[in-house]
Amino acid sequence: MSVAAIAGQALPTWRRAVLKVGSNLLAADGGGLTTRYAEALAAFITASRAAGRQIVLVSSGAVAAGRSQLRAHAPSGSDLAARQALAALGQAPMIALWQSLSPRPVAQVLLTHDDVRNRRRYLNARATLRELLALDVLAVVNENDTVAVDELKLGDNDNLAAIVAALVDADLLLIASDIDALYSADPRQDSSAMPILRVDALTPDVLAMAGGSGSAVGTGGMHTKLEAAAKAAAAGIPTALFSGRNKDTVERLALDRLRGTWFAAGRSRMQARKYWLRHAPAAPGRVHVDAGAARALTSGRASLLPGGVLEVSGVFHRGDLVEIFDEAGRPIARGLSQYSQAEAKRLAGRHSRDIESLLGYSYGAEIVHRDDLATLADIESTGGIDA
Template sequence: MSMVSLPEHTLPTWRRAVLKVGSNLLAADGGGLTPRYAQRLAGFIDASQRAGREVVLVSSGAVAAGRALLRTRAVPGPELAAKQALAALGQAPMIALWQSLSERPVAQVLLTHDDLRNRRRYLNARATLRELLMLGVLPVVNENDTVAVDELKLGDNDNLAAIVAALVDADLLLIASDVDALYNADPRNNPAAEPIGHVPQLTPRIIAMAGGSGTGVGTGGMRTKLQAAEKAAAAGIPTALFSGRETATVTALEQDRLRGTLIDVAGNRMQARKYWLRHAPAGNGSVSIDAGAVRALTGGRASLLPGGILDVAGEFHRGDLVEIVDANDRPVARGLCQYGAAEVRRVAGRHSRDIATLLGYSYGEEVVHRDDLAIIAGESAA
């Protein structure tokens, strides 16, 4: 795309950023990986680190790298298993590419759905990433495709990058791809499409402008980038969308100039714990509550008590993140459950003082404590 009419903005002040690099910037025309565009982005990372800033890299490309290593033969097995095998095979060359371009040591960090759903593992991942940054290391994050299954996948690295940005308390989310900005129409089909340089707040109208994936190499398109920006904004983190293929664009980043789209944050940062509760992948279980409990949860700082519980669906364990729904299965809240599904079924509808008698023990009067709750009634939890 032409950069002639692309607007330029000053980047927000930042000390720590998450940079997501898409597959289309790493995949070589003949298969495998190429440093053609990655080298410029690595230069930006090095320059940022020399300036006392910290960068976490979320990189795609493992599957493309793995496929290139087996280009002379087909990969047997089901589609998911084949992709997992290619991801496992391609992780090493993908990390080797970034290490070859980086002035500093590179560390691989693979995250799964469960790492982000389990509060303790979430905090462990955050501690590891922060320690790597303190050591001056470049963390390279990816989803652990080798063990993920379709129903438990995070889905794409755009959304993973937004979650990682909140995980490390980043000041800025940078998304580099083969698209230079958000446009008011699809520029591939509409020559009159104009770039949008600044989005003060994501609205349904803005999100509706997004299309699907532009090529067959990556798993995300502009829609996933806006979804990621929405997640980042909920944590108080602005997002910059830009082309990683344009030398002038990447060079401008070193001077805190953005040639692309800046998606701003409306409002203050959400408390980190509440953000995690709203956006981390939930488990397979849910708790249905009555109208009185719905009013109590949505009307103030109330905990979920057993007396308001109508039913339990699925299975979960103590400490798992569960969905809380009303009698019509409409989302009300998400929270960390202090009891497992079998235990909640036994105390449902009963008074809190009966918990110890019914179970023979008690972890407290609340099934979900108010400090472990995030209200989502009337909103999307995505």
């Protein structure tokens, strides 16, 4: 079945998305980087920005670019050291390709396993990406292959894109592929294979539809795309899979029309976030706030600022989950602290503008940002507080 024969469907409203573009679209013929398919994808990013939306790009292509730079001298093996060397060589031309297609500045963000597993480094990466979005910079994310080791690699960029989508609180994960949808079987081998336009749950039967890698230059196939969709769904983020090789399909995305497969999320992004904050183990630390801060926090629309903090107790570090109490000692919220217990004590009752002068540095104006906070009402709606 041709891509034109796949029925289009409306995309829900979204404000921020992560777009994953694979090597098979940037080095389509197995050689060096090309703008053949990247131009339409870059135009979609630009159109989305003009519509007031934000996109973080997860781009493959560094290894393929490095291999083409060396040509006949490129290592033929697939061992980790060779891929690391090729990735190091190819990062610059890969970023240069996207900069040549973008009317705004492009920034490179390289992530490792530790950056998303360690809470403090996770918050640092999150803060950096947030700031790049605020500065209207196109962030191009890739795994830092040059320092990764096999047992601690994030893996393919499909799964990395799902991790980044959760990291930046995206409303949508977009996966541009060399195939136009998920099919009931491999359409290259089975002429009766039919496109699946919507997947509400990634059951074993759905996973069985995935084959191996369809590209000589990529590390993933349909199976990794389904894994990514499952990770995104667990974070409350739906996924759209579409052909990045079809210009009309890409152009329709800017009109909120998907010609591909839609993977629904089991719950909303906010519900998933609050659920995690409700279940994650808290550090042995407490933050007590004044009446004004308690009212602001329980409204569900405010961050916890230093000025509202009365007392800090226990021991916790930057990135730890802490419990927040009102003046009467009643629990009102839980959230990820931007500052350690010692730092929060020094900042208690002070204005946010004084943070840098007091500490010599600043991780942000908030002790707990509203995106990293769940109120008691949020927690009760997801099942109550553990005893």
